[in-house]
Amino acid sequence: MRTGTWSAPGRVNIIGEHTDYSGGLALPFALPQRTVVHARLRDDGRITVASDGYGEVEFPVATRPGEITGWGAHVAGVVWALGRSGAALSGADLRVHSAVPHGAGLSSSHSLECAVALALVGLHDLDLGRDQLVRIVQHAENEYVGAPTGVMDQMASLYGEADRAILVDARHLTAEPVPCDFASSGLDLVIVDTRSRHRHADGEYGARRRTCHEAAEALGMKDLRDVADLDDALARLTDPVAVRRVRHVVRENARVLDAVELLRGGRVRELGPLLTASHASLRDDYEVTVPELDVTVEAALAAGALGARMIGGGFGGSVIALVEQAGRKPVEAAVADAFRRRGFAEPEFHVARPSHGASRDR
Structure with missing residues (x-):
């Protein structure tokens, strides 16, 4: 068999x-x-x-x-x-x-x-x-x-x-x-599992996808990847919710290209502000963060993280923080302390390292 x-x-x-x-x-x-x-x-x-x-x-x-x-x-x-x-x-x-x-x-x-x-x-x-x-x-x-x-x-x-x-x-x-090597730059990318569980299949996630699709149709394009002039596109939208969603998606695409350029140039430390800007956009324009995620980012940055943002669908889940290897423990301690003071579940921490993809093992 x-x-x-x-x-x-x-x-x-x-x-x-x-x-x-x-x-x-x-x-x-x-x-x-x-x-x-x-x-x-x-x-x-x-x-x-x-x-x-x-x-x-x-x-x-x-x-x-x-x-x-x-x-x-x-x-x-x-x-x-x-x-x-x-x-x-x-x-x-x-x-x-x-x-x-x-x-x-x-x-x-x-x-x-x-x-x-x-x-x-x-x-x-x-x-x-x-x-x-x-x-x-x-x-x-x-x-x-x-x-x-x-x-x-x-x-x-x-x-x-x-x-x-x-x-x-x-x-x-x-x-x-x-190329993606945090360690050679003396850095760690820390995953903070807030243990605030998210649900991808809920109505909020689908609503945002529909809004983006409808905004693309209103702008006369297949999808938001085609937006060339963001200010013009936003001026043509009448729904303030659509304006926020489109602004996030278009700027986030630009942040991806900026991050690729930094990694290819070995400028890993400069990723930090991009991460933090992404989180602010996910919080304010895409509106998918929850208090556990925002508190994690705030505490990590205050403790010396170079940048931090939520990852995943939102409404719970995890945060990544770019930190100096020597400063990882203080950042983790600051997040844990912030969670205790607010009565949140105790977070869990992991160091993320790029690994190989799906495979047959035997």
Whole structure:
């Protein structure tokens, strides 16, 4: 019986938040934390999934949206999307273990989906490239799970490289590696998991995507990637909410290009102001932060961080802070103290380092 083990990483996004569904740019990288799937082929048209800490789910390969909910929907969605693409699946037993923190804005769901997709493709000898898997995972999220996400998360997971960030172009589905070495500059990129759990499938996230789509239509363009004159575009919009959303997306795309230039030039320290500007935009124009995220950024900056911002969909999750290696502990202590004083849950800290992408392990 054919078996194998596949894994896919979570991701952190240096900059470029909420831009990929507008045909825009983002600069994520793959994390060392991974979701591992041990898989075995079966021939009865059934999928079984056992996940550490989450129980078991079983369903037919002919599953339809709405039949499986909860964490199992991410697996069933991949099975459904593969079938819709024309792939003939005979069935599989899947055993899942994940080291990617759940609900922390580090893309645990896409890590799971990418690992499952690779496992099913490998077990069934399917001729599908990673560019096709990007869309399959997006269809699974959008149409089965019901989360209106873009393509950045799965592209980071599928195309990640050690010591490289990935310049994601959502319009052209390209993934260009960019040198990314914090340690050689004496820096750490710290992830602060605020333990304020976010939900991608809620109405707020979808509302922002719809507003951006409607604004692009009002401006007569396919998506906001095409805005060349921001002041002119904003002057043509009558809805103040749309003005704020468009301003964030267009400026965030520009920040991605600025960050790529800095990384390529070895000017890693100069990323700090871009991170902080991104957070201010996500807070004020895109309006997706919560008190835990804002307090983290404020405390980190006050303790000496070069820059900090929320990552992920927002409404909870994590913050990244660019810090001197020698100053990492004081920054972490300042954030923890700020959380204690406000009665927030105790935060968790991780150092983010670019790692390799999804792969077959054995």
